[in-house]
Amino acid sequence: MTRAHGFASAARFRAPVFVLLLAAAPFFIGNDYMLHVLVLIALYSILAESLNVIVGFTGQFSLGHAGFWAIGAYVSALLMIRLGMSFWSAAVVSMAAGYVMGVLLGLPAMRLKGDYLCIVTLGFGEIVRIFATNLEVTRGPMGIPGIPMPEIGGFSFDSERSMYYLCWASALATMYVAAKMRHSRFGRALMSVRDDELAAASLGVNMTYYKVHAFGLGGMFAALAGALYASWTTFISPDVFQFSDSANIFCMMILGGLGTIAGPVLGAFLLAGLPEVLRQFAEFRLIALGLLMIILMIYRPGGILGSYDTVGAVKKVRRRKIDREVQGTNVTQNK
Amino acid sequence: MSLKINDVSKVFGGVVALSDVSFSVEPRSIFGLIGPNGAGKTTLFNIIAGVFKPTRGSIMMDGRHLENEPNYLRIDRSIARTFQNIRLFPNLTVLQNIVVGMHNKLRCAxxxxxxxTSRWRAEEASARERASELLDTFGLGDRKDDIARSLPYGEQRILEITRALVTDSNVLLLDEPAAGLNNVESARLVDFIRMIRNKMGRTILLVEHDMNVVMKVCEHLVVLDHGVKIAEGEPCEIQKNKQVIEAYLGRKFADEAGS
Structure with missing residues (x-):
């Protein structure tokens, strides 16, 4: 019965272990390829975690998350190349741009729900990509090469290992924000909007404000992932930010556990990491992953770490109802 | 602290759901809104709660017009509500449900x-403490870390009312609080409602179908039928009112009662 409590104390114990493992990993991993995969997982962790703020916390469906990713990457890359800004200031500006775009996308979300919202956000992701393909400043399909690496006081993040630390530090920061958010007035308001909009409004929660800002925050962290990605690969083009990436990020979040903190990161490990590790099995890995998704959704609809124990909840309610009838009380007497 | 409903009408397309209903709710009273099915009780209730705007007429609280304000501002006007089909936050814990009720009182960004920050820690701690105290008072203390959807129906109802209470609103709107409760639970509910008024000094306006509960707990009643107010008064008067009996049972019974 005290699930929520149990999860919180378990997380307190596991978080330092996870951080230590991540910090130590590069000393045991010799080849750059494995580190490369781990950086990719870090970036997808940021993306899935930031999408989790929108979908898992606030209950607003969004299938255009790659759009924010692209905005972050392009804004940061262009600021560095055209205006000669440092990575750090470019990243901050791109996060601000992600926030603003999130708020703008969140505005129609006030009026739309479920499937309709899916279509709008899906359209958003496509629009961003099409803009990047057709604008002069983004060099269209040729993309932007030669994006500078982050530098700090003469030290350049040009090795795989240094980017590994930078990206994981960002991913952990994102996780920290998401975890702390849940215990703030702001985060509780998001979750109340997710669970019941009308009840939330009756307690004074301004639904519009929270939906819009959830999109803003989600967009902001996705843009951070974009800025990191641009400097890490030094090359971006519209092909990178496809709809399939939005869908992939969405799957990571669902698979790991919607609305949990560790879930999206676990999902990133599985969906971004496993296909790389299982590369020798070529196309079979995709079939296996698809099957894994189906099986998980049937037996654990809340995701691997999900606390939405839907099946258990239904059973419990049914049992209580039977209890009441056995005690000779009539449940439907007034209706 | 007084709530006034002035000549409120509501038209849905061609259907007149309410026409020119007026009454005022005295502070610290337990006020009932009753009527047969389709009388417009729920429509009126939703207008008071800010879910619908009235087509004509006004809702006043302490001399202030409320009819054009969005529903989330009702808390700032000291009006809180519950729902007919219990609307908790099912995935949050019992305690979190209550703390969301303090939304307007918490200040930390x-x-x-x-x-x-120390301010945040202090605020969270005092919010938790206040929520726990209130849950202890209403017998939900040992359930505070449970997920809200796992509570039995009767306790969910109590939790929902507690959540409305923690907003410190003077006026509490209860939409069919006895719906789905058994005899034992509804007897508990009657005591609970009385206690809220007597010990906490709140004003209660309730819509209810269960006449046992209504006659036991309400001090003043307004009866609606087909969107029109047909009677107003104390429960014992209402029980004898010819028009009310006709609305509920038909003319034959009304004549018998009258003779």
């Missing part, structure tokens, strides 16, 4: 929770 999200950024303070990131840096765990």
């Amino acid at each position: 999200m950024i303070e929770s990131l840096f765990r």
Whole structure:
């Protein structure tokens, strides 16, 4: 019965272990390829975690998350190349741009729900990509090469290992924000909007404000992932930010556990990491992953770490109802 | 602290759901809104709660017009509500449900929770303490870390009312609080409602179908039928009112009662 409590104390114990493992990993991993995969997982962790703020916390469906990713990457890359800004200031500006775009996308979300919202956000992701393909400043399909690496006081993040630390530090920061958010007035308001909009409004929660800002925050962290990605690969083009990436990020979040903190990161490990590790099995890995998704959704609809124990909840309610009838009380007497 | 409903009408397309209903709710009273099915009780209730705007007429609280304000501002006007089909936050814990009810009283921005400022810690601690105290008072103390959807129906109802109470609103709107409760639970509910008024000094306006509960707990009643107010008064008067009996049972019974 005290699930929520149990999860919180378990997380307190596991978080330092996870951080230590991540910090130590590069000393045991010799080849750059494995580190490369781990950086990719870090970036997808940021993306899935930031999408989790929108979908898992606030209950607003969004299938255009790659759009924010692209905005972050392009804004940061262009600021560095055209205006000669440092990575750090470019990243901050791109996060601000992600926030603003999130708020703008969140505005129609006030009026739309479920499937309709899916279509709008899906359209958003496509629009961003099409803009990047057709604008002069983004060099269209040729993309932007030669994006500078982050530098700090003469030290350049040009090795795989240094980017590994930078990206994981960002991913952990994102996780920290998401975890702390849940215990703030702001985060509780998001979750109340997710669970019941009308009840939330009756307690004074301004639904519009929270939906819009959830999109803003989600967009902001996705843009951070974009800025990191641009400097890490030094090359971006519209092909990178496809709809399939939005869908992939969405799957990571669902698979790991919607609305949990560790879930999206676990999902990133599985969906971004496993296909790389299982590369020798070529196309079979995709079939296996698809099957894994189906099986998980049937037996654990809340995701691997999900606390939405839907099946258990239904059973419990049914049992209580039977209890009441056995005690000779009539449940439907007034209706 | 007085709530006034002035000549409220509501038209849905061609259907007149309410026409020129007026009454005022005295502070610290337990006020009932009753009527047969389709009388317009729920429509009126939703207008008072800010879910619908009236087509004509006004809702006044302490001399202030409320009819054009969005529903989330009702708390600022000291009006809280519950729902006919219980609307908790099912995935949050019992305690979290109550703390969401304090939304308008908490002041810390999200950024303070990131840096765990002392102000944030103090605010969270006192919010938790107040919520726990209230849950203890209403017998839900040992359930506070349970997920809200796992509570039995009767306790969910109590939790929902507690959540409305923690907003410190003077007026509490209860939409069919006895719906789905058994005899034991509804007897508990009657005591609960009385206690809220007597010990906490709140004003209660309730819509209810269960006449046992209504006659036991309400001090003043307004009866609606087909969107029109047909009677107003104390429960014992209403029980004898010819028009009310006709609305509920038909003319034959009304004549018998009258003779």
